[in-house]
Amino acid sequence: MENTADAIIIGGGIHGASLAFHLAQRGMKCLLLEKNYLAGGATGRSSGLVRMHYDLEPESRLAWVSFQYFRDWAEMVGGECGFTRTGFIHIPLPEYTDSLKANIDMHQSLGIPSLLVTARDVKRLAPSFKVDDFEYAAYEPESGYADPNMSTSSLTSAARERGARLLQGCTVTGILLEGDRAQGVRTTQGDFFAPIVVNAAGPWAAQVAEMTGLEIPVTTWRHDTMFIKRPAELRLPHPTVIDDANSMYFRPESGGLTLVGLEDGNPLGLSPEGNTDSSQPGFVERAIERICQRIPAMEGGALHSSHGGFDGLSSDQRAILGPAGPDGYYLACGFSGTGFKIAPAVGACMAEWILDGEPSTVDITPFSFERFASGEKLAGKHAYRDIWR
Numbered sequence: 001m002e003n004t005a006d007a008i009i010i011g012g013g014i015h016g017a018s019l020a021f022h023l024a025q026r027g028m029k030c031l032l033l034e035k036n037y038l039a040g041g042a043t044g045r046s047s048g049l050v051r052m053h054y055d056l057e058p059e060s061r062l063a064w065v066s067f068q069y070f071r072d073w074a075e076m077v078g079g080e081c082g083f084t085r086t087g088f089i090h091i092p093l094p095e096y097t098d099s100l101k102a103n104i105d106m107h108q109s110l111g112i113p114s115l116l117v118t119a120r121d122v123k124r125l126a127p128s129f130k131v132d133d134f135e136y137a138a139y140e141p142e143s144g145y146a147d148p149n150m151s152t153s154s155l156t157s158a159a160r161e162r163g164a165r166l167l168q169g170c171t172v173t174g175i176l177l178e179g180d181r182a183q184g185v186r187t188t189q190g191d192f193f194a195p196i197v198v199n200a201a202g203p204w205a206a207q208v209a210e211m212t213g214l215e216i217p218v219t220t221w222r223h224d225t226m227f228i229k230r231p232a233e234l235r236l237p238h239p240t241v242i243d244d245a246n247s248m249y250f251r252p253e254s255g256g257l258t259l260v261g262l263e264d265g266n267p268l269g270l271s272p273e274g275n276t277d278s279s280q281p282g283f284v285e286r287a288i289e290r291i292c293q294r295i296p297a298m299e300g301g302a303l304h305s306s307h308g309g310f311d312g313l314s315s316d317q318r319a320i321l322g323p324a325g326p327d328g329y330y331l332a333c334g335f336s337g338t339g340f341k342i343a344p345a346v347g348a349c350m351a352e353w354i355l356d357g358e359p360s361t362v363d364i365t366p367f368s369f370e371r372f373a374s375g376e377k378l379a380g381k382h383a384y385r386d387i388w389r
């Protein structure tokens, strides 16, 4: 294999694939290096929620641009992403009702289809839901979920059609430097050279950053999910929901299943190589109890399966994007458990930053690594509590 490229991307998750696609679209010859297999990290375990409700405006902008890719994937990327429109409901804790209203205003000002709805409206949208513990919610009629594996593989195929190369089973073990310039990478399959090197290594990002002597505030975050088979009376799919009142999110899955994840009890700092084939002890019991609080008829459901995954979590639970460390070295990491839905736009913006010197589709400079030096914490104007506790 040729050992030179215009850019080397470390990590074949949704972000590495998206950046390879956008760089390739602009004529760059990329080399995408993946130590295991495509979507073998956080991406392959992702719950795939696609919604725009964030309390931080740049994240809503990224999600909104990305939504248009998910909706029109065949035209914009090619292949399939498995986008399923279910509608999305965000149920906040009652003390955040003012923030909810302000955030919906912000979303509407960006053109995002988002509505303030009452508990009675939610009951009409989802008759099986118990709605006596909140007054207001946000409703995004266009949102839903997509398939992270299909999305990653179709982005990679589209990149390869435009000249990108993918090497799986290839672990990056070092970054090659010439003075203070990135020159390429050392790997288990030899050295590769490029003037641009991007760290898109998900939960391994801090390890990869250390290869240039860069310390980044990214730890690992473990997150379990469960699939429950809905009882016959709940045969019809329900909307996708973030239910802060129960510290939970859930969405329908094909085959009459419902996926459930919890906002609390996600351990930090474990090895990302840990076993994720099964969930942690006690998770399933807690998840069943919570889903039955929102949908009492789930009592008649049956456990289908459960498993875990790891993502990289930054100290303010927001992504770290842009140049950092040696010249030519970039970070696209720290996606903190919510990075799937913004990946198409992040890839476009990172490609602009690399090729044009600044991002233009969305201003992602607030996500730059420099914010940590100034002690700044990225937070929305009308912030909710941290998502993951």
Ligand SMILES: Cc1cc2nc3c(=O)[nH]c(=O)nc-3n(C[C@H](O)[C@H](O)[C@H](O)COP(=O)(O)OP(=O)(O)OC[C@H]3O[C@@H](n4cnc5c(N)ncnc54)[C@H](O)[C@@H]3O)c2cc1C
Pocket (backbone or CB within 6 Å): 010, 011, 012, 013, 014, 015, 016, 033, 034, 035, 036, 037, 038, 039, 040, 041, 042, 043, 044, 045, 046, 047, 048, 049, 050, 170, 171, 172, 173, 200, 201, 202, 203, 204, 208, 223, 224, 225, 308, 309, 310, 311, 332, 333, 335, 336, 337, 338, 339, 340, 341, 342
């Ligand atoms: C269980 C779970 C549920 C989630 N649900 C949602 C959701 O509903 N919606 C949402 O938007 N987000 C969700 N997320 C978050 C989202 O999935 C992640 O933020 C996103 O997938 C991160 O993608 P990535 O490409 O940065 O990382 P990854 O997918 O982890 O990819 C990084 C890749 O780098 C490779 N790598 C690491 N080190 C090296 C090396 N030295 N050499 C070569 N390759 C290397 C790894 O093998 C890995 O494949 C969820 C995450 C988890 C874990």
